[in-house]
Amino acid sequence: MSKKVVILGGGVGGMSAAQELAERGFDVDVYERLEVLGGKARSIPVPDSATGGRKPLPGEHGFRFFPSFYRHIFHTMKRIPFGTNRRGVYDNLVETTHVMAAREGMTEISFPLYVPERLEDWEMLYRLLVKNEANIPRDEMLFFARKVLKFLTASQARRDEEYENITWWDFVEADGKSKEYVDFLAVGLTRDLVAMQAEISSSRTVARIYVQLMLGILQPWLHVDSILNRPTTEAWIDPWEAYLTQLGVTFHRGASLESFDYDPGAGRITGVQIAQGGASYRVEADYFVSALPVEAMAGKVSAEMAARDPMLATLDQLQTGWMNGILFFLRKDLDINHGHILYVDSPWALTSIFSQNFWEDVDLSEYGEGDVQGILSLCISDWNTPGVLYGKPAKECTAEEIKEEVWAQITARLNDTGTIFLDPADIITWFLSPTIEINAGEPTRNTEPLLLNTVGSLRYRPEASTQIENLFLASDYVRTTTDLATMESANEAARRAVNGILGREGWRLGLCRLYELEEPVIFKPARALDALRFKMGLPQLEYL
Incomplete structure (x- = not known):
């Protein structure tokens, strides 16, 4: 008889765990507090935007970003059927071709994400590398390379014990460096793409992800940066749900975890209390997988559970931050850059992409009132720095003020060289993610924040397999190789949780595949030497 597994949370972590378990014959039930699946990865239809039998405008929590090191997610997507796609949902990913850095009062810098084939791409690289239009002092570029x-x-030992306790800001010695060094190297990519704050984030984590992003750019035969070819739920979440349902997974929507029933004597979870539709009921299973975000799970850990596994007691020590989306639906189909635009010096750490440029098979006339031609999707990564119009951080602004601030910050960087790319007259409507709850007289709430890998926080992060015999964790705060609050990390955590269950069941074969982050092999001897030096208490060697 197949064993029963209850998964708490229907985001990427929960659905990934459900897929791995169901494909191996387990009886799986998923309980999700929302009425929709997908967690932070889901699309969010714009309320009251559909007319004439059309679909609602496709809002998002924030745009999806699939860099080349997302190997766990890619492996999962290839197994989710989608139409006639040979590689399932994975074939719905479209590679971006260029990254642009937009700065106020300066010409934008673009560079290709593939081996240049056109003269204009070689010109872009010439402007970036030879003319140094980023204006980063040469000595500082060499310093950063060191x-x-x-x-x-x-x-790895030095990274875990030394670099984990040094902020990225201090590691790259940003104090006293040029504004360009700070904007592009110390802060830019990390703040704009993954909402990491250089001043508080662990250099172990930031450097690891920075290296992966750079290696992706330096290996243009990879899909350095991909996005989906239609709204996320249509391209991925709905087909995923259909596939899991076909495998026998049962989904319970609008069902929230109230509490765990824990038996201290047996060291097991005997059941969970679920709230749904105004009622409360108990669910029993052989195994339980919590795919709840850290802030939700921390509040569900009882004193008895924490006594059994002290790592569960440290979850409230982990910090969260905000990275949420705002969209502008436009009358024009704009193609300013065929990929992400980083507003590297914007107070709110904005990043954008024109989604419609990658939706070749999507007829936008089927959405809203049928008049949308362009979709400008942005992420706000810094909610604590004052803006340029109202002098307030995003957390203290009304929704209208956030919209005005974002528009002002991006147009100050795109319309500043004489060409008006963005005209407010082209805005049909806009949409701020409803996960930002703004009520007059009350502090603004973010109902779906992100884990922040703050300096020294690794010691508070648990393994996927807890010391409670039948409780496993499948969320991005779990210790993973990916080591960042991303869909990739949630998927990897889910695989580790499932492998824990399989281990308890005595499986030796058929475990979930786990991937390591790849680094240049040429440095492997140096890392081995440093492992010996670290063990002997010696400092790291300098090679430049």
Whole structure:
């Protein structure tokens, strides 16, 4: 008889765990507090936007970003059927071709994400590398390269015990450096793409992800940066739900975890209390997988559970931050850059993409009132720095003020060289993610924040398999190789949780595949040498 597994949470972590378990014959039930699946990855239809039998405008929590190191997610997507796609949902990913850095009062810098084939692409690289239009002092560029090399030649033990306790800001010695060094190297990519704050984030985590992003750019035969070819729920979440349902997974929507029933004597969860539709009921299973976000799980851990596994007691020590989306639906189909635009010096750390440029098979006339031609999707990564119009951080602004601030910050960087790319007259409507709850007289709430890998926080992060015999964790706060609050990390955590269950069941074969982050093999001897030096208490060698 198949064993029963209850999964709490229907986001990427929960659905990934459900897929791995169901494909191996387990009886799986997923309980999700919302009426929709997908968690932070889901699309969010714009309320009251559909007319004439059309679909609602496709809002998002924030745009999806699939860099080349997302190997766990890609492996999962290839197994989710989608129409006639040979590789399932994975074939719905479309590669972006260029990244643009937009700065106020300066010409934008673009560079290709593939081996240049056109003259204009070679010109872009010439402007970036030879003319140095980023204006980063040469000596500072060399200094930063030394810092990256230092990380690449550091052993894992040194990274875990030394770099984990140094902020990225201090590691790259940003104090006293030029504004360009700070905007592009110390802060830029990390703040704009993954909402990491250089001043508080662990250099172990930031450097690791920075290296992966850079390696992706330096290996243009990979899909360095991909996005989906239609709204996320249509391209991925709905087909995923259909596939899991076909495998026998049962979904319970609008069902929230109230509490765990824990038996201290047996060291097991005997059941969970679920609230749904105004009623409360108990659910029993052989195994329980919590795919809840850290802030939700921390509040469900009882004193008895924490006594059994002290790592569960440290979850409230982990910090969260905000990275949420706002969309502008436009009358024009704009193609300013065929990929992400980083507003590297914007107070609110904005990043955008024109989604419709990648939706070749999507007829936008089927959405809203049928008049949308362009979709400008942005992420706000810094909610604490004052803006340029109202002098307030995003957390203290009304929704209208947020919209005005974002528009002002992006147009100050795109319309500043004489060409008006963005005209407010082209805005049909806009949409701020409803996960930002703004009520007059009350502090603004973010109902779906992100884990922040703050300096020294690794010691508070648990393994996927807890010390409670039948409780497993499948969320991005779990210790993973990916080590960042991303869909990739949630998927990897789910695989580790499932492998824990399989281990308890005595499986030795058929475990979930786990991937390591790849780093250049040329530095492997240096890392091995540093492992010995670290063990002997010796400092790291400098190679430049």
